Amino acid sequence: MIKFENVTATYTENVGIFNLSFHIQKGELVFLMGPTGAGKSTVLKTIYRDIPISDGTLFINGEDVGKVRRRHVPRFRRKIGMVFQDYRLIPDRTVFENIALPLQIEGVSKKEIKDKVHDIGEKVGLKKSINNYPSQLSGGEKQRVSIARALVKKPLVILADEPTGNLDPNVSDEILDLLEIATDSGAAVLMSTHNFPLIQPRKKRFIELNEGRLVVQ
Amino acid sequence: MITKLLFLLSESFRGLFRAKLPAAISSITIGIALVIFSLAYFSYVNLLGYSYKFKSKYRIEVFFHNDLNTEEARDLFNTILILDGIEQGDFIDKKKASVLFKSYFHEDINEIIGENPLPMGGRYDIALDNRNSNQMHRIVREIRHLEGVDVASYQQGIISRVDSIVENILGISMAMGIAIFIISVILVSNTIRLIIHAKQETIETMHLLGATNSFIRFPFVVEGIIQGILGAGISLLILFLMRSLQTYLLDPLIKLPLVEPANLIAYNFIFGLLLALIGSFRGISKYLPK
Numbered sequence: 001m002i003k004f005e006n007v008t009a010t011y012t013e014n015v016g017i018f019n020l021s022f023h024i025q026k027g028e029l030v031f032l033m034g035p036t037g038a039g040k041s042t043v044l045k046t047i048y049r050d051i052p053i054s055d056g057t058l059f060i061n062g063e064d065v066g067k068v069r070r071r072h073v074p075r076f077r078r079k080i081g082m083v084f085q086d087y088r089l090i091p092d093r094t095v096f097e098n099i100a101l102p103l104q105i106e107g108v109s110k111k112e113i114k115d116k117v118h119d120i121g122e123k124v125g126l127k128k129s130i131n132n133y134p135s136q137l138s139g140g141e142k143q144r145v146s147i148a149r150a151l152v153k154k155p156l157v158i159l160a161d162e163p164t165g166n167l168d169p170n171v172s173d174e175i176l177d178l179l180e181i182a183t184d185s186g187a188a189v190l191m192s193t194h195n196f197p198l199i200q201p202r203k204k205r206f207i208e209l210n211e212g213r214l215v216v217q
Numbered sequence: 218m219i220t221k222l223l224f225l226l227s228e229s230f231r232g233l234f235r236a237k238l239p240a241a242i243s244s245i246t247i248g249i250a251l252v253i254f255s256l257a258y259f260s261y262v263n264l265l266g267y268s269y270k271f272k273s274k275y276r277i278e279v280f281f282h283n284d285l286n287t288e289e290a291r292d293l294f295n296t297i298l299i300l301d302g303i304e305q306g307d308f309i310d311k312k313k314a315s316v317l318f319k320s321y322f323h324e325d326i327n328e329i330i331g332e333n334p335l336p337m338g339g340r341y342d343i344a345l346d347n348r349n350s351n352q353m354h355r356i357v358r359e360i361r362h363l364e365g366v367d368v369a370s371y372q373q374g375i376i377s378r379v380d381s382i383v384e385n386i387l388g389i390s391m392a393m394g395i396a397i398f399i400i401s402v403i404l405v406s407n408t409i410r411l412i413i414h415a416k417q418e419t420i421e422t423m424h425l426l427g428a429t430n431s432f433i434r435f436p437f438v439v440e441g442i443i444q445g446i447l448g449a450g451i452s453l454l455i456l457f458l459m460r461s462l463q464t465y466l467l468d469p470l471i472k473l474p475l476v477e478p479a480n481l482i483a484y485n486f487i488f489g490l491l492l493a494l495i496g497s498f499r500g501i502s503k504y505l506p507k
């Protein structure tokens with residue numbers, strides 16, 4: 001599903017990610033570990049085609065990311081669900097509208113949107129605040145909106161950039177559950193974190209980065 | 218496809234209501250630009266109208282030699298009549314000449330001199346395309362070369378002055394029109410850019426979620442169209458008020474036979490939309506990834 005083959009992507013000559021190779025299967029949840037500045041977000045942004053690949057090949061669901069044309073980037077991105085480190089919620093839209101956005105971009109019918117958004121909203125525990133605006137939410141609730149928005153389309157590839165960053169251990173664990181549930185329907189999930197104690201009990205594979213290079217797999 | 222369109226349309230209206238103040242500013246900017254535009258166009262049409270009216274009085278006067286008999290004079294008159302650039306003419310026989318004389322000098326020439334010494338001749342109107350000093354000069358020269366013509370003349374000084382005034386009006390209004398248009402486009406696109414600037418992050422997020430440029434642009438362009446229509450409405454309202462004021466205040470003092478340019482309403486809407494469309498395209502293109 002996600003396949004890195006000697007991928008290098010850089011901001012400047014020696015900042016970025018270098019010569020990365022790893023493979024994440026369908027239905028697998030993999031953690032991306034490493035200290036701050038190690039390049040975790042960069043890995044996810046490369047998959048998201050936010051940063052160009054300078055060397056190597058990267059396949060997402062069989063598609064060579066380096067070969068996706070500029071004008072096909074929107075179509076490519078729609079196949080991926082992304083939870084952003086900084087949430088990226090739209091401030092003048094309610095929780096419902098924020099979660100609905102990926103579906104509206106696809107042109108899904110109103111009724112279907114309503115069903116799907118309420119469904120996922122309930123799963124992530126946002127039922128009560130579904131009509132609130134982002135400014136009326138706590139950090140943890142914003143995080144959940146961001147997750148719900150990534151999951152609402154049931155994408156085959158889910159990228160989560162520190163989705164538990166600001167949350168207490170209990171809530172973090174719930175969010176991991178949500179991502180794990182997503183793998184049950186075949187999604188490949190790559191989640192970055194530096195919270196080792198949180199992921200340790202899950203006994204999942206993890207990829208460790210340091211200064212843009214692979215440490216252990 | 219239809220659901221997407223409906224969604225985008227509702228987005229556009231929400232955009233307007235969310236950013237009421239900037240939307241109002243942008244509509245008013247368009248409105249004011251259109252008022253200035255309309256007034257310039259209005260003055261231009263009126264000045265041109267006056268100049269046409271004035272030019273319709275352009276004439277060439279011809280006096281024939283006194284030894285021509287009436288038949289020969291008529292022939293000569295007709296020869297001139299079919300010259301290039303002559304629209305129509307009046308044949309002036311001796312009797313008519315004395316009537317004209319009387320109307321100018323309030324004296325009867327027959328009584329003064331005892332006979333009528335006035336020459337026969339013609340008075341010619343000029344065809345529309347030839348109502349300028351160059352053409353009239355050419356026609357007069359042609360007439361002077363004809364056998365039997367004594368004097369042929371036109372109001373040379375005035376005509377060349379009017380010519381240069383009309384040319385200036387044309388040039389100045391053209392330059393002003395272009396200048397006003399460019400300034401309005403810049404004003405409008407900057408106002409719209411302000412609206413869009415506030416939504417920069419939203420645009421970025423939409424893009425990260427896989428929205429295409431046209432999907433992102435659509436609501437802004439529809440907003441622009443609405444602002445253009447509102448702007449045209451504002452402009453027409455102001456123009457209407459101005460006209461009422463003019464009728465109310467000026468008409469009792471001076472009667473200006475002002476011409477209302479045809480299609481002013483249509484032009485307001487067309488230019489309002491044009492301004493808004495160019496403005497919103499220019500405004501948003503800066504914020505869309507290439």
Ligand SMILES: Nc1ncnc2c1ncn2[C@@H]1O[C@H](COP(=O)(O)OP(=O)(O)OP(=O)(O)O)[C@@H](O)[C@H]1O
Nearest residue numbers: 011012015016034035036037038039040041042043
């Ligand atoms: N847009 C950018 N331009 C230039 N350098 C950047 C840019 N974004 C990140 N970097 C640099 O790339 C390196 C990797 O950054 P990245 O955001 O991938 O780290 P991270 O592992 O996600 O860190 P954190 O745990 O703090 O989120 C850092 O040294 C960072 O300064």
Ligand SMILES: [Mg+2]
Nearest residue numbers: 040041085161
């Ligand atoms: Mg990061």
